[in-house]
Amino acid sequence: MTGRLMELTTEQRAEMAPFAQAWIERALDCSGVVDWDRVRDGMQRCYEFANVAWHDRVVVVANPFVGALAFSIASRLLRHDAVHDAVGDAVGVAVGVAVHDAVRDAVRVAVGVAVGVAVYDAVRVAVGDAVGGAVHGAVGGAVGGAVRVAVGGAVHGAVHGAVGGAWRRYLAGQWSWGWEAWVGFFMERCGVAQGMRDRYDAYRDAQLAGWWWPHRQFVIVCDRPLHVHREQIAPTGWGSHRLHSRSEPAIVWRDGFGMSWIDGVFVANRIVQEPWTITVDECDREANAERRRVMIQQYGPEIRSVRDDQYDGTRQYLVDSGARSIDFDGGTQARGSAPRALVEDRRGERWLIGTDGSTRRVYVMSVPREARTCREAHQMINGGLDESLCVAEC
Amino acid sequence: MKTIQDQLSAIQTAAESCDVDVRIIKSMEIGQFPRQGDIYVTRVADDHPRGVALDSRQLAIGNTLGSRHVADESWNVYEGTCGTADGEELLGPCIHSDTGGAITHPEHADLHLPPGTYQVTHQMDARTRDRVAD
Numbered sequence: 001m002t003g004r005l006m007e008l009t010t011e012q013r014a015e016m017a018p019f020a021q022a023w024i025e026r027a028l029d030c031s032g033v034v035d036w037d038r039v040r041d042g043m044q045r046c047y048e049f050a051n052v053a054w055h056d057r058v059v060v061v062a063n064p065f066v067g068a069l070a071f072s073i074a075s076r077l078l079r080h081d082a083v084h085d086a087v088g089d090a091v092g093v094a095v096g097v098a099v100h101d102a103v104r105d106a107v108r109v110a111v112g113v114a115v116g117v118a119v120y121d122a123v124r125v126a127v128g129d130a131v132g133g134a135v136h137g138a139v140g141g142a143v144g145g146a147v148r149v150a151v152g153g154a155v156h157g158a159v160h161g162a163v164g165g166a167w168r169r170y171l172a173g174q175w176s177w178g179w180e181a182w183v184g185f186f187m188e189r190c191g192v193a194q195g196m197r198d199r200y201d202a203y204r205d206a207q208l209a210g211w212w213w214p215h216r217q218f219v220i221v222c223d224r225p226l227h228v229h230r231e232q233i234a235p236t237g238w239g240s241h242r243l244h245s246r247s248e249p250a251i252v253w254r255d256g257f258g259m260s261w262i263d264g265v266f267v268a269n270r271i272v273q274e275p276w277t278i279t280v281d282e283c284d285r286e287a288n289a290e291r292r293r294v295m296i297q298q299y300g301p302e303i304r305s306v307r308d309d310q311y312d313g314t315r316q317y318l319v320d321s322g323a324r325s326i327d328f329d330g331g332t333q334a335r336g337s338a339p340r341a342l343v344e345d346r347r348g349e350r351w352l353i354g355t356d357g358s359t360r361r362v363y364v365m366s367v368p369r370e371a372r373t374c375r376e377a378h379q380m381i382n383g384g385l386d387e388s389l390c391v392a393e394c
Numbered sequence: 395m396k397t398i399q400d401q402l403s404a405i406q407t408a409a410e411s412c413d414v415d416v417r418i419i420k421s422m423e424i425g426q427f428p429r430q431g432d433i434y435v436t437r438v439a440d441d442h443p444r445g446v447a448l449d450s451r452q453l454a455i456g457n458t459l460g461s462r463h464v465a466d467e468s469w470n471v472y473e474g475t476c477g478t479a480d481g482e483e484l485l486g487p488c489i490h491s492d493t494g495g496a497i498t499h500p501e502h503a504d505l506h507l508p509p510g511t512y513q514v515t516h517q518m519d520a521r522t523r524d525r526v527a528d
Contacts (some may be wrong), residue, residue: 232457290522309458319398328401334428335417336503338408341401353402355409356431358503362402362409366520381518383477383484385427385434392417392428394503 005192006116008123015189016123020130023181027135027174030227034209036060042205043212043219049106049199050098057218062255064143064211067222068151068167071213075166078217095214096169103203104179107196111183114192127185129237132178138230138241138264140175143251146259146266170211174224180204226252231263246272246298246307262294271295275313276303280321284346293366314364315353321346327373336393340374342367352377358394416496416504431502432517432526433463433486440511444488445473453486453514459500463514468495477515484525486514 040058047054061067112120151167180203186192187200206212210222229245242264243250249258249269260272270277275298283299286292299313299320323345331337336357344350352365352374371377375387417428427436433454448471454461465471469489477485490511497505516525 232455234455293522309460315402319402323398325396325398325401336413338412339401339404341398341405343398353405355405355412356429356502357412358414359431359501360409360412360414362405365517365526368520381520382429382434383515383518385436385515386425389426390429391419391422391426392505394413394417394428394430394505 004114004116005119005186005190008119008190012189013122013126016126016185017130019185019189020127020181023127023131023177023184024134027131027177028139028228028230030225034224036209038205039208039221042202042208043214043221045198045202046099046103046206047095047214049202050095050102052095052098052214052216055217055219059218059220060209061220061222063225063253063257064147064170064222065151065257067170067211067213067220068147071170071215071220072167074218074220075215078215095216096171099171099203099214103199107183107193107200107203108179110193110196111186115186115190123185124182125237128178128182130178130240131181133234133236133238133240134230136172136175136178137238138243139228139251140172142243142261142264142266143175143259144172149266167213170213171207173207173210173212173222175210176207180207223254226254233264246309246311248272262298263290265290265294267291267294271298272307275299275307276301276305278313280317283317284321310361312364314351315362318343318345318351318353318364323351326350326371327377329374332375332378332387332390332393334390334392337390340378342371342374342377350377352381356393414503416506418506419508421508422510428505428507430463430497430499430505431460434515434517435489435497435505435507435512436515438488438511438513440490442488442511442513443476444490445475447472448487453489453497454516462500463502464498465489466496466498468493474513477513484516484518486516488513 043058044054059070061070183200184204187197210224212219212221229243229250230241231244232241234240243261244263245260246262249272250261252258258269260267260269262272271294278295278299283292283295286295296314296317297312298307299317305311323343325341325343327342328339330339331354338355338357340352340354342350342352348369350367350369350371352367353362355362365381367377368380371380379385379387419428422437424437424439427434451465451469451471452461453463453465468491470491472488472490474485474488488511492509494507494509497507518524519526
């Protein structure tokens with residue numbers, strides 16, 4: 001192709017959404033076995049593009065925690081043998097940066113030169129952000145945060161200094177595929193920057209598994225997980241999905257190791273695996289408001305109660321915690337309306353308790369602390385609609 | 395009804411004896427609304443501002459069972475651009491039908507609404523200050 005790509009065809013525009021969706025499905029597909037030969041080959045080619053000698057020592061680990069610890073410890077041990085290297089080079093930081101610069105950034109720059117700004121941004125939004133939001137934003141970022149909390153302290157205590165922080169320099173594998181999809185659309189559907197196709201293919205292949213840490217003497221790479229549970233909360237783009245499961249860890253790796261999120265809030269596995277052990281005092285002590293909210297939702301001493309998306313332990317929590325009644329009335333009087341109560345818990349938070357009118361369920365809804373009556377509380381959470389104009393509830 | 399236990403019992407009894415039949419609404423004035431779960435469907439003027447036509451008939455975002463509030467084939471579904479009340483973050487799609495039609499849900503009773511234009515809005519979760527995740 002000569003000249004810059006200044007406009008997408010109708011066909012290319014129509015292809016963007018399904019192209020992004022295919023990348024999302026591949027990124028989250030936990031059913032297949034990783035093609036490790038292809039991954040190794042991709043890594044080797046990345047090293048070659050980065051002018052780093054290939055060592056052919058690729059160690060597969062089960063999950064990111066193991067990878068972060070293993071990389072930190074191995075880097076620390078090998079550092080003693082690398083007295084002539086700068087610290088960063090010895091721990092492999094320089095290798096990761098070299099791969100990033102020589103492959104990923106080089107491809108991105110080539111694509112940027114080959115296409116107009118409007119086209120570049122249109123594909124970034126429609127493809128890159130769609131995949132990024134569904135995969136990296138929902139999963140990769142959340143896992144990164146959890147590993148940072150759990151592993152960071154342990155690593156810092158064991159291998160302090162420059163080496164202790166080196167584990168953060170991983171390349172994110174399948175969970176960074178927003179970039180691969182964005183650039184891939186230009187490569188595969190628009191035929192631009194074909195001079196960089198070898199580098200793109202190498203990087204894409206190296207990224208087919210989980211997080212990986214390139215080092216001058218080895219690579220540590222994570223296996224893909226066994227399952228990932230997310231929920232959609234916006235149509236597309238960054239913030240479109242979050243990790244969520246109330247009955248089992250949202251991510252479980254093939255070695256059985258799992259981590260839990262509810263509504264995108266990171267919680268201890270016990271909160272989803274043994275929710276009947278949650279106590280009122282424990283909920284009240286929790287300083288993080290979001291975590292307290294999901295703990296109360298999971299609350300309930302009955303072991304057999306299934307914590308699915310319909311379960312809400314708030315009602316039981318309010319009874320057990322000695323909440324007090326603020327108001328009680330007969331509902332809106334529209335067809336389907338029913339009695340409801342406004343109650344206040346021990347921390348002063350207020351809740352409207354009622355039924356929807358057709359599912360036989362009782363719901364507990366958080367309302368502002370300023371609410372003084374059931375009617376006022378409902379109008380505060382319905383966007384200010386006047387209850388007297390309600391014609392039916394169900 | 396002095397104690398919370400008494401009040402919860404009354405609410406539970408009402409829930410168990412609820413009316414599960416379809417809600418057929420034959421006429422609605424502008425400003426009136428029915429509620430289906432955590433969405434409100436308010437009758438608005440036919441020239442109510444709206445965005446582009448949407449392919450999806452689902453009126454709430456999400457992939458859970460609770461989010462399956464669906465406008466049947468009688469409706470044209472548009473991006474919502476103008477709320478009926480406070481909080482643009484609570485704004486859902488705008489729907490229009492010349493014949494009237496149903497809004498279905500796998501768990502809640504169906505709503506049958508008369509012809510006209512309606513703006514969907516969502517219930518708010520006071521803790522997150524965002525729309526309720528159904």
